Amino acid sequence: MMSVEARHKGAHAILGPTCNIQRGPLGGRGFESFSEDQYLSGMASAAIVKGVQKGGVAATIKHFVCNDMEDERNAVNSIVSERALREVYLMPFQLATKYATPKVFMSAYNKVNGILSSERKDLLGGILRGEWGWDGLVISDWFGCYSIKQSLEAGMDLECPGSPLIRKHNSVMHQILAREIPMPLIDERVTNILKFIKFAIQSGIPADAPEDTKNDTPETSALLRKLAADSIVLLKNEGDLLPLKEKDKIAIIGPGAKTPRSFGGGSASLNPYYQTNILEAIKKHLGSDDVPYALGSEVELSLYDLGKVVSTEKGPGFHVMVYNKPVEATDRKLLDDMTVESSKCLMFDYSPKGADKNKLFYWDMEGDFTPEVTGEPTKF
Template sequence: MTHPFDREAATIVAQMTISEKLDLVCGNGLWRTTGMPRLGLPSLLMVDGSNGLRVVPDQISTDTQNADLGAFLDAVDTTDDPENRDSNVLLGKSVPATCFPALSVLANSWDIALAHEVGTALAIECRAAGAQILLGPGINLRRSPLAGRGFEYFSEDPILTGEMAAGVIRGLQNRGVGASLKHFACNNSEVERISMDSVVEPRALHELYLLGFERAIARSSPWTVMTSYNRLNGIQTSQNPWLLRHILRDRWQYDGAIMSDWHGIQDLPAAIKAGNDLDMPFNAARRRQLENAVLNGSMPETALDEACTHIAALTLRIVDAQRRLPVTRPDFAAHHDLARKAASRACVLLSNRNDVLPLTPEPGERLLVIGTGAVSPEIQGAGSAAVRPIQCDIPLKCLKATAPESVSIHWEPGWGADGDHDAERLATALAAACIAETVIVFASTPPCFSGENADRPDLNLCPAHDHLITELTKIHNRVVVVLTHPDAVVLPWADNVQAILSAGYAGAGFGQAVADILFGHANPSGKTSVTWPVRPEDCPAFLGYPGEQGTHLYREGIFVGYRFFDIRRIQPLFPFGHGLSYTSFTYDALELTIGADGVAIQFTLSNTGTRAGWEVCQLYLGRSPTAPNRALPHHPLRALKGFATVHLEPGESRVVDMTLDRRDLAYFDTVREDWTVLTGTVSIEIGASSRDIRLVTELHVAGDATPARWLNLHTPPGQALEVAGLQDDLVTWLADVTGQSISETETRLAPCRRSFLGIYDTLCWSFDLELDETQLTQILDDANRRSGARKPEHRSELEPS
């Protein structure tokens, strides 16, 4: 696809010297591109932060070409000092900005329009700070809850991921700020992330890990894509022509610029030839390596020109957009209200026994709040996504301000300031619980164990938090737990507390959002964007995580997240798409209409409760499991294909429309190396979660023709003889070789269909002859040509097609 600014960009590049071209693809300092003022190309400033703006003025100076290593490490710092977490170099020097919920939390809203609102607010703050590109959103699948950057990514499912990412990107770019969709691809762990080889089979690669990127690109056209650090099936992603040219450019028709992650390129000439346009940040050694390659002819200047054209076109696009869209002064108060709204919409009510929530305390009742997180909330994760919040709601203050005036609220820390066990504080908290009608515990994971460059060691909360909650359940029957955490956690006491509210890293509006939900001023509507396991061993990636000796095998294949729990019939702690409400919804009257463009789906959603609320209606495609004795493609029992987020007043009903196109019915066929629809019956399932299916109907699908299998001497006869015309060819040849009649030859050939041996060995044995391999190969090749079969390439089964 041709970029709208490509022609003008090519004209500009044609006027550049070799030195200018090298400068353009090598960045400038830590956060800028190199401008070409004489040619009308300004320098572009990039900033971090999908959940808020992170601008460190000391790091964006253009006075130095070789960015200081310390400055770079500051940008990705995951401190191991919890007492100094909020005052580290990164946050201390960053310009204050609105801290929105982490993308993992925003995804729990399943609300594309809300994602667009957040993207718009981010763009306004970017423009005010002089930034042209925001380095996000990150959309790697949350394959394992141990992954240190899981909170930066949306979901375990590519459909939810791609749709939510597109919402953020459109919000950014509609206000003139380019998005950088990252990290392309399969950056699913922080362990040895610059060198680890993610080894992924082709179907899983296309159906899961690439699909989110493909969908986001199709729906939002991000102006840049960022490659990941890791290798993918043996090749560094930034130097992978199959990934960048064949998939991204050719198959998906992507027309934007491709940049590296920071110091993610190891061989710059190879990266430029593969299609990586921009090397970030500036590195003198890599520039010299590229210059030598151009001058000695080992890298064609045309490849350099192509990269320069993409960067110049990106610059022209941003200049044009920001000229048309004037800068508006950020309304930080309004943005904080949006952060509160997003947090409120995305918090997930995981359990609510006996409808203990919302709290409706009688005059004079005492509420006890326990936990240091109530006064010093953990609102975000560590690393390059960290934001210095311009404002932050303190949960305890918000609870006191929101509760009825006649209600007494008392706070106890419960554990030490570092989150560890403190016997005296534990005893005091338990004693206070004995005289309180309701206890609210703010519990969390250890604050210093995960983030960029650091995976989580386990899925536990802080031991002291688990211990206190367990002890509370022995003496109190109204315990409500509010969780802050980067990803799914295990909760050994889950069946013994009355309510659990998952907030995740909910941003600066966390405190008021929780207060509004607990006291019923907001109706919880979040739904889990990942499956929560009962124990770590239940996770799909458990046996292969995080890899060994530089290789990370994605052993679970296409069965990631809920797909794995379903096929293995494992009961999760909380299923994918789960979340409770203070109202109730019913689903009725499912209808399908089959048209030329796909399947139109309608059903009626009704709010049968007493409160207004949002419901996330989830569309799954269900398939019966493949019979174990048939060599057919395996499929998940169900896979998300779409969703609708609907707001209804009490008693209101609405017809919800959803669609499936032919691609939604397809799987990635590794023989065809393309998406293929199988003939058969599937189920259309509408659910309130992946384990709460409300409506089901069947759909018969007329699939694509079954791809012909390549025949060779080792193909079993039963498979080979299914190919039209082959039996006649074999009978004619064998009759000629043996001197038997056609009917006699057919009689001797018939039992051969039952043989599990190769066709050559079977025929030799059956006819008691050493047949000519060359002649049989020719007969099989003729059959292959007639059927259109493709000869498999000689490659590892795990290597991308």
């Protein structure tokens, strides 16, 4: 299903699975991984990779390796013994490589024993390509390339995303002319990129293919519902509390009951075909709106996503108009006009046609907010 969905999104590769080890609570992206158990993580990753690539879409296993913390993630140094590295942290990647052969590996942000993962020749070249015999494309994590020569020599083929931050054309050429970087090394990196491009072409997915929602089908919904239900494990049921009986009196408490926590933030965010919140689902199941609810403790660290509570004439979300000049300018030119359903906008590669040479542009966002109830503001 992931492969099918990728095709509907015009994607030649999926940036997953993640199989870093969940060894503690400081890994803010731990929810993307599978387990604290290295064997389970490896076999689960292998299954995901097989399924994705069976449909002609590349899987990108990540983050290689010891990417287990988010605090100062570009600078954190993971200090690990050789045995723990081999038996715990490398094991999921090794199993996935043995049983599924992912087309792409993504290097990690962090250092391992004092050396950046993207610059460790012993990991990318020695273990991955040498010992394991893997032959594919190595890419950096987003803005996770920190050098030209060291990363090229280590075995990182492609700096991501998009236009390079480090491997700029003039800088690379300068090092080639100084004979700091030999052309056979460039040829090796480029060959791996071309092999991936060949695989992408064979998938039949056009370049810059448009996205569509044709995979929003009853079959897709049924599979996703089954996966969600099967993933829940009940460890204890003291006093036969579950399943709840219709005569039981219940109250729903917590912000997640009305605002679905169906995905993570940043690059883990997405626009699902539909969402169901817990409170409304329970009301529907009981056939009654008489279900007590309380917010409880708020969990938002920043302003709530206003895109979820505003609307326009076209539907939910903001009406966005993109201009070349600020609002006080009298000669503003409209560059883009669209609807966005979130106020938390990531614009890594967004640049409207007509923006100036610095890619400077201005957003006007409009949306109507209607409170659910009428009343006085809460007093603290």
